Amino acid sequence: MSESVSQVPGPSSGHSSPVSHHIAVLLILCGILFFWNLGALGLTDRDEGRNAEAGREMLETGDWMSPTFNYEPRYAKPVLVYWLMSASYKMFGVSEFAARFPSALFGLGLVLMLYLFLTRLRDANTGLLGSLMLALNLQMIGLNRMALTDSVLIFFTTLSLFAFWLGFQTTRERRPWMWVYYAAMGIATLAKGPVGFLVPLIVVALYLSLTKQWRSFWQEGRPLAGTALTILIALPWYAGMWWLHGSEYTAAAQANTVGRFLKPMEGHSFGFLFYIPVLLLGFFPWSGWLLFAWPQTYKSWRAARKTDVTRDTSHVTAEGTANRAGFPVESPNLSPATRHASQSDSLDWFAAAWIFATFVFFTLSSTRLPHYIGPLFPAAAILTASYWSRCVRDPSTRGANASVHLVMWLGFVLAGAMACLPWIYDTMLASKLTKEYPLATQLSLGSGPYVAATVLLVGMGLVGLFGLSETRRGAAFWAASGSLFGVVLVLMVFVLPAANRYFVAPQQELAYAAGLNLAPGEQLIAYGATRPSTAFYARRKVLFVGSGEEEKLRTALSQPGRTMILLPESFVDKLPGDLKNYQPILKRYGYLLLAREPMVKIPEGILPPPPALEPKIFGH
Template sequence: MAPLSSAHSLQSTAPWLRDLLILAVLFGFLFCFSLGAAPLIDPDEGRYAEIPREMLERGDLITPMLNYVKYFEKPPLLYWLNAGSLKLFGQNEFAARLPSALSGLLTVLLTYWAGCRLLGRQTGLLAAFILGSTAGFLFQSRIILTDMLLTLCLSSALFCFALGVYGREQRRKLFFRLFFVCCGLAVLAKGLIGIVLPAGIIFWYLLLGRRWHLLAEIPWFSGLLLFLLVTAPWFVLVSLQNPEFPHFFFIREHFQRFTSTIHRRSQPVWFFLPMLLLTMLPWSFLLPGSLAKAWRDRHATRDSTLFLLLWPLVIILFFSLSSSKLIPYILPVFPPLALLVSHRISAAWNSRRPDHTPAVLFLGSLLLCVGGALAIMPLLEWLPPFLHSTGQLGRELATMLSGPAPVITLSKTIVPGGLLAGTGLLLLIAVRTRSTVVVVALLCCFGILLELLLPWAFARYGAERLSARPLAAAALRHAGPETVLAQIGPRQGMNFYTGRRLVTVGDYDELTFGSQQGDHRDWFMDQDQFQRLWQSNRHALIVVPRHQQSAYRLANGADAPILADNGSLLLLSNR
């Protein structure tokens, strides 16, 4: 690994354009391959595809609307990008997911570029391969989430700040100004955390690194002006058009979301630690040693590894203290962690006894055992009775193994189990060769294999049950211009696939605020109101959970016809 002091001389001679091209082609394929194969999954994907569809339909890019009512939970940057993609490529799953996938790809390329300048070309290149072969990072980039776009914007901001600190003298102010621009984009991507998180990270860096003098080198006036130029226009326009916006967005969606459980996303304070270890496979086994090395090397690297260390720690601590927790919240920690793991591996690249050997041995042994158990799981006759005694989840798994029509069969477990066991065996053999190149190549291949298998398995075995696509297709076949389309609770995939507004019955959930802005009584009904419509002469179709089927019968008491069934939801007709 090139030391920090020689990083700038290295970047002038390194073939960075060739590196970027190779990375763009390789990971561009992985991030975009078969991107439109699976249907949109509710609620997130349906929501973030439907809002831009409605923006295009209404010709209004200022006020976000969902099921044709105001929706102010998120700023508009992802909506704008998705609207542009839908305009270019049509109303389909590929177009809806493309901006998120490109955000993930650009984050990989950005990590390489910044890593080269902070820690040398070898570390930057290896970090890009680590990030791109992290199973959870790629999988979450292939679904529509605001968090992947936020990750790109936050990473751009924080890398720009780091390059402003450690870069060439003549470019330092440029990078500091770009920091403010990227913070503004992060705010437009997901709100005030786009500035709160960078401020927290930089505060602790200045405190622990004793670098308060940097505050005098930051061009505050021009930087804040650029920040306001990026963020203020939309916030001013949407507030002028919608006076109720400021209180809802800043108070409810920021302060109350952080301090209360109004969105029913409460998890224990340690929630993100196991989630990080799971989503950063296979590199998570190298994390503890990488974090320790970053702390030890902080002075040797002029505190650049201290900055990269504080970046994930502050974000994880921030969201751990929040009352609202979801796995994608920690996506912005992946780029610095990839660099820290790369820094550790690069330091021992030519060593015959690298310090990551015990972690790789443990991972290889675990994969061998887990893969072998998975491969033969359907043959274990004692397993279903044992699972049945462990609770509701265990009973469901037992039914999948040994029910009348078992879902988990030997033909479905032998291949993935064999691949896991084979990878574990190869890792154990590779450790004996004492070759870091072979170990890293195997870990990258394993991560990429997971990245290919997870979307394939999800599209084949789980996506239809979580999507409204088959129900929407059936609704379009059977509905006329006057037919009422309804659903129990909001499922925005129905809106996207039908291109129509739906009546929401029962729990309005995230549409509650919008339903109260103006007169929407004909579109939001309780169960009694809709039952009266259901029993009338007007043709109605409704999407209901399977367990609520009996609540919707025909006027003569007969069962309502089932027009479509995706495994968990039914489309019923009152005729």
């Protein structure tokens, strides 16, 4: 790279003093971003509802082997996240907070792990930059506040790749770190299936191919023993599921792994370029700098290949300053500054390979969802922090001003979209959502989007003011951080609660009320709105009846015992004629709870809709 070695503090340059302060800052920030009001919003459907209920049923039944949803086998995801949720329920009680707590906890752990990793290999300031970039982006904030498998998966794939780097690129403590590399892959496989070991494997394979270090890896990386360790950790649960459930499990597991890769599932195909805007938006505001960091890293790697030190013909010297492929490794005889400079470029190359391999892998998958590329975000933070640190230290760094302009324009576009959101919702979206959300047209987004847009505009203006100044460029990072933090707070305080009130909470409140009033063995039917979270809030098995399945509804209602029906008000006219003796006992924002008997227990904390929004029931 173009900067001088003296400008880059190495790991032994006295960075320990600010570490405790940095960690305190990260704990406070992540406490706000990941944990604050974590249980304030209802569970989203479908994944959050399914995962949370599967964890609850595991705790209730005591079956720690076979996950279930709605008391039926759930083969879509492995068991680790359900174990974590069950433990969280045991600690905090069954709630939205407890369901999401493992994601928030592993999100915090990921941020701290990245900080310690970069502080060890670079310096404390770069560690702080990278960890803040990882914490302060829309994608990671969202994933760490939801009851999904992704936060746990990202933590362990990142731990695996960090351990590979520490074990393979350094001579000290090599053996323990290589074992961690393989063990973390096994745990990641228990979090989300084969992707848990495939992501680290393809990243390492690409890096070893680009740097021509396969021979060294086979000699020093313990691939056979390490693979055995990965299998030893992951295989027992998978083998147990096959033993208990046979071909039924293997067919379902294959459909949710290989099947998702080979063909779109649940309509989640999107386009081949889908992940480009996902990365630009999800990693905002750092995505603008990332796009310029990538070509600079590629040029560095190309230049290094032309030098003698990176030729495959070089070998380990007497001092141990190069590995068998010629790429520098740590040596006790090197000065701290020289050791740091030799590792700096190769770490950037590793991060670039990590991003590229993960991005291409999930792009080739036929089923595409925004959170799938989450495992590349730690590498994106490493590469972006490295590039931005270079821009601050060396004003002549190529692309420094252009990257600031790109960040600004991405922010301006996003601010414009936020300012237009109320108009877009009212004129284009609300009427289309009424089938799923009956009172969607009555939702007002209020001033929240305008406030968020204003915060973003001011923040991007400050990014330009500072970032285009060679003497004050470092302040642009804090302006970008502050603007993103402000936008997230506005969304969390104003916009999301309003959406939750109309889109998420009504059906869940009625399900909760039904669960309070139904005895064990009595029946709750969800008709026309088959959201998995209904089972979580009702704390019981729910019969889901879709539109057009009225015969299934009649059959269920012929069973003895008390029954309640939860449905959108618009579905009342579709009820079979012989059900008119069912009367509404509770209503919420376009949803009804029907029964033949009145409610015995009135739920606490359920606010009725404003009088002007009260729906009419059966035309009365």
